[in-house]
Amino acid sequence: MSLKKCTRFIFLIFATILFGVSVLSPNNANASSTNDIFRSAYNIGRQKHILTNTNMTFKDFKAICKNSLFPSFLKQLKANPETTFQQYIAKDHYEVPIHRVGDHPQTISLKKANVTASQTDNSSTDQSDYQMEPGDILIIYGTSSFKEAKIFGHCAIAISSNDILHMPGMNLGTQQWTKKRFFDYYTGRGSYIEVYRMTSHPEYAKEAAQYAYNDMYKTDSPVYNLEPWLYQKEKSYCSKYVYLAYWFGAAHAALKRFVTGFHYIMPHHLIYDFSSGYSPADIYKVTE
Known part of the structure; x- marks a missing residue:
């Protein structure tokens, strides 16, 4: 030295x-x-x-x-x-969230949504104001983004209108959570969720969601590991998991390629790792 x-x-x-x-x-x-x-x-x-x-x-x-x-x-x-x-x-x-030109995310309060629902039919909306779609990228900001993982931030990918896949931390592997469980856990106490959607290529979003579930969860679920070898699927972490779902499941052209493969995908920087013309749009900010 x-x-x-x-x-x-x-x-x-x-x-x-x-x-x-x-x-x-x-x-x-x-x-x-x-x-x-x-x-x-x-x-x-x-x-x-x-x-x-x-x-x-x-x-x-x-x-x-x-x-x-x-x-x-x-x-x-x-x-x-x-x-x-x-x-x-x-x-x-x-x-703070990444906002592209033209992004105007709608703020949704889960508390207000639930109060409104209880006044009408006494049932929970289960975040009905946010109509989740396969391929949606959910990025957590605030104190909850540091809960289990060793790196700042956390993110996940929606695989249906009601189910989410994510890797929350060491020894937990890939987890499939319902929308309600995920939003209840990661909002509040100074935390919120930013929702990004690939509006320009919705077919890629669906393909990424299908690959995440069929290949990266049901077939070859990776173990949680923060090694920097980006294109090795056996070991992963939250933001790498989402990146690879789009990389292998949708189209290489949609993402920036890191030539050596020695690279970390950071949750709060993930949107910058999409190629120009494919960047997901920030559509919702979901608070408690």
């Missing part, structure tokens, strides 16, 4: 000890140091026109960084000691 790398590694270990305490202890004397780190990251996000006063205030950004993002960053320093917090949070797309 070079002197430069050695010095950097020592600094990161020190930062882990120093900032790890301050992040988890709001009254710690070093809180101002982490506050400066979060403020710097927020300002860069603003300069990139990713963050705005509308989609993320600094107060909310600071809370997410403090409670979820920064602790997650510190944990992964062992494997990637040269990664900076700025790089880490950029891969997370600053914890």
Whole structure:
């Protein structure tokens, strides 16, 4: 290891000890140091026109960084000691959804929908305001996106109007959940679900859903593993699972190809991994 790398590694270990305490202890004397780190990251996000006063205030950004993002960053320093917090949070797309030109997602409140239903027929809507379609990509933002997985964010693929496949974390494999179970689990307490749909090529969405269920779940269900070999199906994780469902099940042209295959697909960056002209549109934001 070079002197430069050695010095950097020592600094990161020190930062882990120093900032790890301050992040988890709001009254710690070093809180101002982490506050400066979060403020710097927020300002860069603003300069990139990713963050705005509308989609993320600094107060909310600071809370997410403090409670979820920064602790997650510190944990992964062992494997990637040269990664900076700025790089880490950029891969997370600053914890806000990707919006393409023309995207105007409709916000759906599950609480309001259920109250309306109970007033009319005393039954749950089961998220009836969101008519799920096979191939829909569901991406979780907020604290629930850190529940079981070791990486920030979480995503899944719909395989029918009522069923979802996802890989929630270590030792859990591929899970088939109902729409109600998934939305009840991943919304609320500061979390919400962004729904993306391939409106330009709906046939690809159906093919990806069929492949995910028939080939990647019923036939060859992968084990959860965060190895970076993207095109190996035996081991997978949430966002890689969705990427490969479209890659093998629909069309290679719909996705960006990573030549070496040594690449991670990050949940909050997944939409950028679709090719131009095939990008799924953001159609719904589903809250508790």
